[in-house]
Amino acid sequence: MRLLERLGVPMSRREMLRRCLYGAGGLLLLNGWGLRAASPSRTPRARSVIQVWLWGGPCHIDLFDPKPEAGRDYCGPLNSALETNVPGIRIGQLLPRLAGQADKYVLIRSLTHGSNAHETASYIVQTGHNPGGRDVFPSAGAVVAHFKGRTGGPGGLIPPYIVLTEPQGRFSEAGFLGYGARPFVTGGDPARARFEVEGIVAPGVSDERQRRRRALLAELNTLGRVLPGDATLQSFYASEEQAYELILGEAGRLFDLTREPDAVRDRYGRNTFGQSCLMARRLVEQGVPYVTINYKGWDTHKQHFQVMNRKLPELDQGLSALLEDLAGRGLLAETIVWVSGEFGRTPKVQWDPPWNGGRNHYGRAFSALLAGGGFKGGQVLGATNRTGEEVVERPVHPAEVLASIYTLLGIDPGATLPHPEGQPVRVLPETSEAGSGPRLLREIMETV
Numbered sequence: 493m494r495l496l497e498r499l500g501v502p503m504s505r506r507e508m509l510r511r512c513l514y515g516a517g518g519l520l521l522l523n524g525w526g527l528r529a530a531s532p533s534r535t536p537r538a539r540s541v542i543q544v545w546l547w548g549g550p551c552h553i554d555l556f557d558p559k560p561e562a563g564r565d566y567c568g569p570l571n572s573a574l575e576t577n578v579p580g581i582r583i584g585q586l587l588p589r590l591a592g593q594a595d596k597y598v599l600i601r602s603l604t605h606g607s608n609a610h611e612t613a614s615y616i617v618q619t620g621h622n623p624g625g626r627d628v629f630p631s632a633g634a635v636v637a638h639f640k641g642r643t644g645g646p647g648g649l650i651p652p653y654i655v656l657t658e659p660q661g662r663f664s665e666a667g668f669l670g671y672g673a674r675p676f677v678t679g680g681d682p683a684r685a686r687f688e689v690e691g692i693v694a695p696g697v698s699d700e701r702q703r704r705r706r707a708l709l710a711e712l713n714t715l716g717r718v719l720p721g722d723a724t725l726q727s728f729y730a731s732e733e734q735a736y737e738l739i740l741g742e743a744g745r746l747f748d749l750t751r752e753p754d755a756v757r758d759r760y761g762r763n764t765f766g767q768s769c770l771m772a773r774r775l776v777e778q779g780v781p782y783v784t785i786n787y788k789g790w791d792t793h794k795q796h797f798q799v800m801n802r803k804l805p806e807l808d809q810g811l812s813a814l815l816e817d818l819a820g821r822g823l824l825a826e827t828i829v830w831v832s833g834e835f836g837r838t839p840k841v842q843w844d845p846p847w848n849g850g851r852n853h854y855g856r857a858f859s860a861l862l863a864g865g866g867f868k869g870g871q872v873l874g875a876t877n878r879t880g881e882e883v884v885e886r887p888v889h890p891a892e893v894l895a896s897i898y899t900l901l902g903i904d905p906g907a908t909l910p911h912p913e914g915q916p917v918r919v920l921p922e923t924s925e926a927g928s929g930p931r932l933l934r935e936i937m938e939t940v
Contacts, residue, residue, distance in 0.1 A: 536902030538865030539826040540776035541636060543784045544769075544811065545660060546833035548791030549613070551851050552859040553839050553880040554800055555584045555807075557601045562879045566839050568797050568849060578870040586804035589812035595870040596815050596824065597863035598936045602874020602883045605835070605890060608853040610791075613834035614662040620891035620920045627917065630667035630909070632894055633675055635919055636782040639903050644780035646742040651676035654775060655784045656768040662834070668912055675784065682749050682767035746778055747771065759813045766810035773817050776827050781901075790833055794850045796841070815863060828865030828897055833858070839880040857883050860893065866900040866937050873936055891920055892932045900937075 553559045558573035559566055573582040576594035583591055583599075590597075607613040612623050618631040630638070637653035644650035653665075653675040666673040737743050749757060749767060752774075760766035765787050772783045787807070792799045811831065818824040836858030837851035857876045863869060875885035895905040898919065905920040 536900065537826070538828045538897075538900040540780060541632070541782050541828045541830060541865070541897060541901070542769075542772045542776060542814070543633070543782070544829070544831040545784055545786050546790045546807075546831065547660065547786055547788040549610070549833040549835045549837055549853055549858070550790045551792070551796070551800075551837035551839070552601070552857065552876075553584075553836075554804065555587065556599045556859040556861060557876060557880055558582055558584050559839070559876075559878060559880045562839070565841055565843075566879050568841050570797065570800065581870070581872055584804065586800065587808045589808045590815075593812055593815050596819060597829070597861050597869050598867050598871040598873060600860045600862065600873045600888050600893070600936075601876055602886050602888050603832070603858045603860055603890065603893070604883050604887050605855050607855040608835065610834060610853070611662045613853075613855055614660070617832060617834050617890040618660075618663055618665075619667070620894040622921075627911075627915075628664050628667045629917075630669045630673055631663065631665045632897065633782040633784055634666045634669050634673040635898070635909070636901060636903065637675075638669060638673055638909065639907075640781035640901075644775065644778045645746050647737070649737055649741075649743040650746060650775070650778065650780050652780065653782045653784075654678065654780060655786055656771055657681060657764065658786050658788065660784070660786050668917075669909065670912070678747070678771075681764050682747075682771050683762055683764045746774060749774075756817075759817075761806060761809040761813070763806055763810075765806050766813070769810040769814040770817075773814060773821075773823070776818075777821065777823060792837065792851055794847055796837075796849055796851045798849075818864060824864040826865060828867065828900060829863040830860065830893070830897065831862075832860035832893075836880075857881065862893070862896075862936070865897075867896075868936055871936055873932075888932065891923065895920055896932050896936075 553562075553566065554570055558570075560571050560573050564571065570585055572585045574585055574588060574591040575582055576591040578594040581594050581599070583594070605613065605616045607616060615621070615623050615629075618633075619629040620632075621629045633653040633655075637651075640652055642648045642650065642652050644652065653673070655665075655675040655677045657678050657680055659665075659675075659677050665675055745751065749770060752770060757767065757770060760770045765785065768785045768787075772785055775783050789799065789803055811829075815824065815829065818827055818829070835853055835855040838854045839851075839857075842850050842852065857880060873886060874883065874888055876882060877884050898905045903919065905918075906922075907919050909917050909919060911917045
């Protein structure tokens with residue numbers, strides 16, 4: 493199988509093999525250096541997380557907290573809201589498919605942390621910790637991977653933390669957990685597989701030629717013959733075996749979207765985000781604990797509404813298809829879907845040049861969508877004022893959201909993480925924000 497061509501990955505097989513070797517090697521270190529914690533102390537409701545990361549920060553009043561009554565200076569041309577299938581809940585006017593599924597998700601409209609800097613805000617939302625101090629804490633994906641380990645795909649070979657398709661790059665995903673907790677970043681574009689153009693398969697290294705190359709490398713491996721029992725080399729060989737399985741074996745076929753019917757692919761949308769949503773569904777279906785879809789393009793300082801006319805329908809189609817597909821396959825009950833950016837955007841539009849209808853960073857108030865895995869749909873938690881500029885009801889800190897997600901996964905937010913200096917470091921800090929996670933759960937879980 494020509495996995496790289498089918499994924500549309502813009503790199504050579506040598507580069508892909510190198511990445512797989514590093515990733516698999518890191519996973520061996522994750523287990524081999526004792527970085528696996530004790531088993532979770534709570535009974536899990538959820539098995540996996542799909543995080544839709546709206547990179548750059550989406551405007552909350554255009555998506556999940558519409559304010560059509562605020563007028564043009566706040567809403568611009570997006571001056572209406574859609575009634576959903578849950579009476580009393582409205583969302584943005586360019587999200588009609590999601591409006592028909594409000595019974596599947598809960599909207600948090602009162603998230604706040606006060607930071608307007610991408611890096612700082614991303615770190616707070618992804619880790620639940622405020623920046624500063626001596627430690628760089630791991631992201632939610634790394635924490636889940638640490639506790640859950642490799643459980644996905646044939647033979648459990650698929651990495652536990654996968655990012656589709658580019659690194660997020662504004663914080664250290666692994667933090668002090670180190671290289672073994674970093675995500676496996678797929679690269680490429682699942683919507684642009686070259687072989688699908690008029691049925692032509694792009695030229696490249698065939699699977700058979702790849703196997704011959706591997707055999708030749710084995711013949712040239714004099715070091716392996718001199719040191720046949722060396723523990724370091726044995727670890728490398730184990731990593732190499734896993735990497736080749738990800739390229740040539742059954743595990744690699746998990747990333748092959750051509751195994752999905754055309755109707756399913758069309759339903760998600762033939763674009764990078766839509767096909768990434770489909771890929772995420774395939775991954776959690778095979779038990780991968782944490783998948784992030786790094787959905788870029790939301791940092792709209794200029795010409796905001798022109799961008800939203802493209803991005804919001806794309807988000808609407810891909811995310812609604814994901815929720816429907818998960819529910820139809822019986823997976824939504826055990827899969828948390830978390831949609832958020834690092835902050836919101838200024839509710840008041842900047843019409844003057846050079847912004848020409850743009851929105852800036854806004855950490856005082858923003859929204860998130862949570863679905864599945866034990867979260868009760870058809871709810872709204874918190875509220876902002878009539879212009880969306882201030883939280884006026886039930887402020888929610890990102891640490892609360894993470895505490896809720898961890899708890900539903902069976903991970904104790906107060907558990908300790910392995911620290912390189914042996915320090916007793918908690919998953920989440922002992923603060924009022926993280927401590928109120930159980931309260932948040934009682935408010936938005938399926939059952940008390």
